[in-house]
Amino acid sequence: MTGRPRIQDILPLSPFQEGLLFHxxxxxxxxxxxxxQWAFDLKGTLDAAALRAAAETVLRRHPNLRASFRQRKSGEPVQVIPTEVPLPWQEIDxxxxxxxxxxxxxxRLLVEDRTTRFDPARPPLxxxxxxxxxxxxxxxxFINHHLILxxxxxxxxMRELFTLYMNRCDESALPQVTPYRDFLAHLANQDxxxxxxxxxxxxxxxxxxxLVAPGATRQGSTVPERVHAELSAEETAALVQQMRTCGLTLNTAIQGAWGIILSRLTGRDDVTFGATVSGRSPELAGAATMIGMLINTVPVRMRVVPSESLLVGLQHLQDAQAQLLQHHHFGLSELHGMAGTKELFDTCIVFENYPVDPQSLDLTGAGLHVASMEVKDAAHYPLRLVVVPGERLRMWLDYRPDLFDQATAERIVGWLLRLLEEVRVDPSLPVGRAEMVDPAERALVLEEWNDTAAVVADGTLPVLFEEQVVQTPDxxxxxxxxxxxxxxEVNERANRLARLLVGQGAGPERFVAVALPRSADLVVALLAVVKTGAAYVPVDPDYPADRIAYxxxxxHPMCVIAGFGAEGVLPTDTPQIRLxxxxxxARLSVLGRENLTDADRLGALDAGLPAYVIYTSGSTGRPKGVVVEHRGIVNR
Structure with a gap:
């Protein structure tokens, strides 16, 4: 091909392609x-020229595989389809x-190949x-950008590629190509x-x-790492049968378990996550055999109600998803606008229920055998769960190592496996009782982390404070x-005030009201009261007068310690010490500043004595009324 390539078609982008192009x-x-990136090990005698010709034929058959992605002058992205492009092909011996x-x-070549970027404007991708x-x-x-496949x-x-190789590029053995533009036209015709x-x-x-990783960039280019999990054939069959009995799908079970995990991870009972949908509507003729980019990612919303059974929660989830089957073509940017948010989720589930035909990899007629196959793909999500149904249910969790470590990813996968076990064994179990942690993790949280027992020496607040004075007096x-x-200074001031209070009758089982605003004097006064063995009753001088009177x-405090700001708000029938x-x-200045002993007090200090009395209104979370706090116990 020489000169400027001729243009065969110009097409719009699907909503999913627009998101991929942005990233x-x-x-x-x-x-x-x-x-x-796909890598196939082919054992036997290979005709490289015939394989290359087969690949060139696939590229010619499907115009959308030749797409380049550009912007119109208006800024609208489009995919430009040239009539032909050379096939990027290299052979290395x-x-x-x-x-x-x-x-x-x-x-090393595979790593280099995967990290070599495509330019969306230069086809083919x-x-x-x-x-x-x-x-x-x-x-x-074989490597491709997700924009086209x-x-x-x-x-x-791959079926087309190997069939063409087997048949020397004879296309008669292949189904007629359904143009990708039919899919785009189908999207445009939706209600x-x-x-x-x-x-x-x-x-x-x-x-x-x-969000499991709030604040993390969604344009992360970090290549994810992966944790695998698998159910046995017996476990898989039992789970599938349980879901059929309940009128549910395996996909619903996975999504429901993931929703519960997100609820535990984020502390939310109303969670959203992404789900990749095929986009291959039965209303679109030839959709099942169309080669191109048809998938989309849509939000799944799940309300996690601890008192509901797992079964009821899954039924609600499946019913809600059924209402959206005809509307999977909406792009995330538009859905964000409907929800009034810039983002809905940062995790995604991919259910890979693809039409894999084992016969398509049978090359024995051409003297070849596919000895192995490896696929590497990724996404920008902090967490992406990929599920592959089959005789054994296989799953893997892709995680961004800049946001999560392997141990955390393995723990999350363990939670998923245990929740699926709960669903399989007893779907009537309330969601709040569904067990996620394994015995080792439970022992770690409840026993090892909670092993905080320590010997605490007997003592009271005055004694502990006085010991600190000795250690750091200045x-x-x-x-x-x-x-x-x-x-x-605090200790000496409190000692003088305590002696004044004792002289007026303050001691064990007596109450002293403290009507001081937030200040240094307030700290001194509270310490002075407990030094006498009495209990303090805090009174905010800004309270209404009738509240203070009540x-x-x-x-019935023996006296009230007050100061500036208390004028006119305290009843006159209660003795006051006005600081x-x-x-x-003057009286305080001549009192001893040394620590009080039990001989100085009206009774010995004891940890069982009341320390303070608080009058609550219920806003503290405690019952409305009086709280009497003792030095060793709490009475209500």
Whole structure:
């Protein structure tokens, strides 16, 4: 092909393609995680020229595989389809090296291949590398950008490739191509208004996003790491049968378990997460065999009610999803607008129920055998759960290592397996009683982490404070509004005030009201009261007069310690010690500043004595009424 390529078609983008293009272009200098790499080890005699011709034929048959992605002058993204483009194909011969060295070199080539970005504006967004490891062993590496192919398409693509290789590019053995533009036309013909109503109802009153990694960038180019899990054939069959008995799908069971996990991880009882849907509507002729990008990611909303049974919760989830089956074509940006948020979720589930035909990999007629197959793909989500149904249910959790470590990912997978076990064994179990943690984790939380027992010496607050005075007498103890008091100064002031209180009858089983605003004097007064053995009754001088009168009348304190701001708000029938009174200050100045002993008090200090009395209104979370706090116990 020479000169400027001719344009065969110009097509719009699907909503999912628009999202992928945004992520691909966000930082063109970094790794693009939305590439998929397949590696097939082909054992036997291989005709490289015939395989290349087969690949060229696949590229010619499907115009959308030749797409480049550009913007119109208006800013609208479009996919431009040239009539033809050369197939990116390279052959590398490592057979002269030893087998181990050849394998290492091939592994390096695969890493380099996967980290080499596609330019969305330069088609095609796919390439082949054929590595010769030995005379009878080749590794075929195929990589593409997710913009042009989804997971459902890959088995179809490889079936075409190998069928054409087997038949020397005779296309008669293949089904007629359904143009990708038919899918885009199908999207354009959907009832948008009905879809908006359905999604608006689902997203109504949503109070926020569900994020396991709040604050993390969603354009992360970090290649995820992976934790695998698998159910046995017996466990898989039992789970599938239980779901059928309950009228539920296996997909619902996975989604419900994931919703419960997100609830535990985020503390939310109304969670959302992404689910990848095929986009292959039965209303679209040829959709099942179409090769291209048809999938979409839509939000799944689940309300997690601890008192509901697992079965009821799963039924509600499945019923809600059934209402949206005709509206999976909406893009996330539009759905975000309906929900009134920039983001709905940062986790996603992919249910890979693809039409894999084992016969498509049977190359024995051409003297070849597919000895192994490896697939590498990724996404930008902090957590992505991939589920592959089959005789054994296989799952893996992709996690971004910049946000989660392997131990955390393994623990989350363990939670998932145990929740599926609960669903299989007893779906009538309340959600709140569903067991997620294993015995070792339970022992860690309840026993090892909770093993906080320690020997605490007997003592009272006055004694403990006086011991601290001995250790750090000049250290700052109280700072308020420009005033700083050391431990020694606080202790000496409290000792003098305590002696004054004792002289007026303060002691064990007696109450002293303290009607001081927040201040350094308040700290001194509270300490002075407990030094006498009496209990203090805090009274906010800003309370209404009738509230203060009620407290003092009910508590019957022997006196009230007051100061500035208490004028006119305290009843006159209760004795007062006014710290702003010069006469009181004069009396305090001549009292001893040394610590009180039991001989100085009206009774010995005891940890069982009341320490304070608080009058509550219920806003503290405690019952409305009086709380009497003892030095060793609590009475209500």
């Amino acid at each position: 691909s272009l966000f930082d063109p200098t970094d790794t693009d995680v939305y590439t998929v 490592l057979s002269a090296q030893g087998r181990e060295e050849a394998e290492r070199a091939a592994a 796919l390439r082949f590398t054929l590595i010769r490891l030995a005379s009878d062993l080749h590794r075929l590496v 989804d997971g459902w398409s890959m088995p179809l693509f 948008r208004e009905a879809g908006r109503k359905a999604w608006s109802a689902v997203l109504a009153d949503l109070d926020g996003e569900t 250290a700052t103890a109280v700072v308020f509004d420009g005033i700083e008091l050391s431990y020694r 407290i003092l009348d009910d508590a 702003d009174d010069p006469a009181v200050q």
